[in-house]
Amino acid sequence: MDKVFIVYIMASRKNGTLYVGVSGDPEVRIWQHKNNWFEGFTKRYGVKRLVWYEVHEDAEAAIRREKRLKEWHRAWKIRLIEARNPDWRDLYPEVTGER
Known part of the structure; x- marks a missing residue:
């Protein structure tokens, strides 16, 4: 299987x-966020719920998309999340294949 990269949004x-x-290893990286593996923003603010993600086959495309999303207004990000996930449920089981 080819490597995939995801751009993701997590929420508290x-x-x-x-x-x-x-991330190029989304299952592990999201688990790290959820379990406070590293000190930093997500641990400090209790950001543990994967609410949106997008799959890319190319690392450079994924990084470009992440940088663009980081520049977006908060309202735009919320609309993006709610278009796919109006209840803001945790999508981590989709990433791990647990559904």
Whole structure:
């Protein structure tokens, strides 16, 4: 299987603190956020819920998309999340294949 990269948005709760990231090992990286593996923003603000993600086959494209999303206004990010995930449920099981 070819390597995939995801651009993702995590939240502390519905309409809570948002974090935008990118990863080439999404299952592990999201687990790290959820379990406070590293000191930093997501641990400090309790950002543990994967609420949106987008799959890319190319690392450079994923990084470009992440940088663009980080520049977006908060309202735009919320609309993006709610278009796919209006209840702000945790999408981590989709990433791990647990559904």
